[in-house]
Amino acid sequence: MKPSVLAFSLMAATALTSQAHADKLDDIIASGTLRCAVVLDFPPMGARDESNNAIGFDVDYCNDLAKALGVTAEIVETPFPERIPALMSGRVDVGVASTSDTLERAKTVGMTIPYFAFEMAVTANEKSGVKSFEDMKGKVVGATAGTYEAIALEEQVKAWGAGEFRPYQTQADVFLALSQGQLDATVSTSTVAQANVKTGKFPGIAVVGKAPFDIDYVSLFTNREEYGLINFLNLFVNQQVRTGRYAELYEKWVGGEVPNLSVNGVYR
Amino acid sequence: MLNYTFHWNQAFKALPQMLDGAVVTLQIALLSMVLGVALALTLTAFRLSGSRILRGFAATWVEIARNTPALFQIYMAHFGLGNFGIHLSPFTALLIGIAFNNAGYLAENFRGALKAIPDTQARAGRSLGMTPIQAFRLIVLPQMLRVAFLPATNQMVWAILMTSLGVTVGMNTDLAGITQELNARSFRTFEFFALAAVIYYIIAKLVTLAARLLAARMFKY
Numbered sequence: 001m002k003p004s005v006l007a008f009s010l011m012a013a014t015a016l017t018s019q020a021h022a023d024k025l026d027d028i029i030a031s032g033t034l035r036c037a038v039v040l041d042f043p044p045m046g047a048r049d050e051s052n053n054a055i056g057f058d059v060d061y062c063n064d065l066a067k068a069l070g071v072t073a074e075i076v077e078t079p080f081p082e083r084i085p086a087l088m089s090g091r092v093d094v095g096v097a098s099t100s101d102t103l104e105r106a107k108t109v110g111m112t113i114p115y116f117a118f119e120m121a122v123t124a125n126e127k128s129g130v131k132s133f134e135d136m137k138g139k140v141v142g143a144t145a146g147t148y149e150a151i152a153l154e155e156q157v158k159a160w161g162a163g164e165f166r167p168y169q170t171q172a173d174v175f176l177a178l179s180q181g182q183l184d185a186t187v188s189t190s191t192v193a194q195a196n197v198k199t200g201k202f203p204g205i206a207v208v209g210k211a212p213f214d215i216d217y218v219s220l221f222t223n224r225e226e227y228g229l230i231n232f233l234n235l236f237v238n239q240q241v242r243t244g245r246y247a248e249l250y251e252k253w254v255g256g257e258v259p260n261l262s263v264n265g266v267y268r
Numbered sequence: 269m270l271n272y273t274f275h276w277n278q279a280f281k282a283l284p285q286m287l288d289g290a291v292v293t294l295q296i297a298l299l300s301m302v303l304g305v306a307l308a309l310t311l312t313a314f315r316l317s318g319s320r321i322l323r324g325f326a327a328t329w330v331e332i333a334r335n336t337p338a339l340f341q342i343y344m345a346h347f348g349l350g351n352f353g354i355h356l357s358p359f360t361a362l363l364i365g366i367a368f369n370n371a372g373y374l375a376e377n378f379r380g381a382l383k384a385i386p387d388t389q390a391r392a393g394r395s396l397g398m399t400p401i402q403a404f405r406l407i408v409l410p411q412m413l414r415v416a417f418l419p420a421t422n423q424m425v426w427a428i429l430m431t432s433l434g435v436t437v438g439m440n441t442d443l444a445g446i447t448q449e450l451n452a453r454s455f456r457t458f459e460f461f462a463l464a465a466v467i468y469y470i471i472a473k474l475v476t477l478a479a480r481l482l483a484a485r486m487f488k489y
Contacts, residue, residue, distance in 0.1 A: 084455045088272045108455040146452030166358060168436035180350040
């Protein structure tokens with residue numbers, strides 16, 4: 001074999017193998033764009049301002065991530081139930097969408113370490129007489145379909161054996177139904193509850209207390225087999241906390257005591 | 269490119285739950301058809317009546333039902349009425365929304381079917397000594413139902429498919445509601461939705477088949 005032919009086939013082989021090894025992390029960097037699935041119906045995590053721009057904690061988080069990768073961020077508005085189809089059909093690269101890291105879901109997608117944590121609060125219609133979580137027994141309650149709190153609340157209603165549970169498709173519909181009195185009370189993350197009550201768009205509702213559900217840790221997610229990207233994301237979440245950016249964003253969008261993202265007594 | 273490994277066994281485990289949901293779906297569709305036919309006959313009577321108010325009422329109903337999305341009609345039954353303090357459960361709101369839609373389309377069906385029957389038949393009946401009501405009931409109505417029956421089964425299939433819009437008003441016991449919930453829990457979107465689509469298809473096919481058999485028996489000359 002002539003040396004030039006050998007060199008050429010070597011080059012071709014290298015090109016081919018490097019092609020085969022390009023993973024999602026490479027693809028994102030090469031394409032120059034990071035596409036994030038963000039739920040924009042979930043203030044203060046994701047919302048739209050008066051001029052229809054995407055804003056919120058998750059939006060800033062995606063922009064930070066893009067900056068760390070040296071690419072531009074593209075926010076893809078994704079309602080809760082469409083997070084997985086959006087990822088699987090390749091419309092987005094990463095979900096920055098307040099996704100609870102349940103084991104059931106981890107069978108389908110790859111979850112990072114938690115990047116945010118929610119506490120659950122009870123919001124009630126003032127006419128319903130609900131003053132605490134226990135008062136919700138026997139009432140008509142609801143939550144946003146597909147969320148951690150919806151699953152927990154539905155199980156609680158079944159355990160109580162009284163009352164009715166209704167899942168609505170968006171957080172806005174839940175608060176609309178609550179404000180109209182179609183629902184007596186809802187459980188949502190306390191940050192979302194405060195933000196929605198504050199808008200004044202839903203008269204007659206108030207946050208009445210905490211819900212005794214476990215702390216809801218939420219993760220970034222991407223395709224299950226993309227270890228390179230998941231590894232990068234984990235380090236990114238860690239760095240956000242280390243550099244104080246996490247606390248800064250928390251202060252900007254939520255305010256108050258910054259939730260601890262680690263669990264005592266166990267590794268992750 | 270779909271980058272996804274299917275876990276069919278997980279979906280099949282949920283099949284009994286989904287079939288329970290299919291029963292609820294069928295119930296709503298059937299009830300909405302019964303209500304829809306009754307309302308449509310009333311609307312048709314209004315349209316034939318001499319009163320301008322009744323004719324206007326029927327025309328408005330048909331216009332709105334046929335020219336706005338079913339999603340909007342169901343959403344209004346729940347959140348629209350809710351604004352005025354009228355609280356319908358998701359089941360009732362869905363049922364009323366679909367019945368409203370059915371009534372609009374079926375009234376048009378009935379109107380078309382009535383036009384297919386020559387006036388001379390009713391006049392012939394009158395000349396045999398029937399009252400106007402008798403002539404309508406014994407001569408026109410049976411023929412009208414025969415003409416309208418097969419188009420009405422289309423509406424029945426449409427009603428079954430429309431029940432899936434119930435998820436927008438918090439319905440969680442029908443097939444679409446149960447599928448959504450299973451999906452939210454496990455994120456196995458494609459398996460559950462594919463299975464649900466197959467179940468909807470089978471229900472729709474069975475209903476069409478049943479209607480054909482029924483029509484062959486009922487409307488034999």
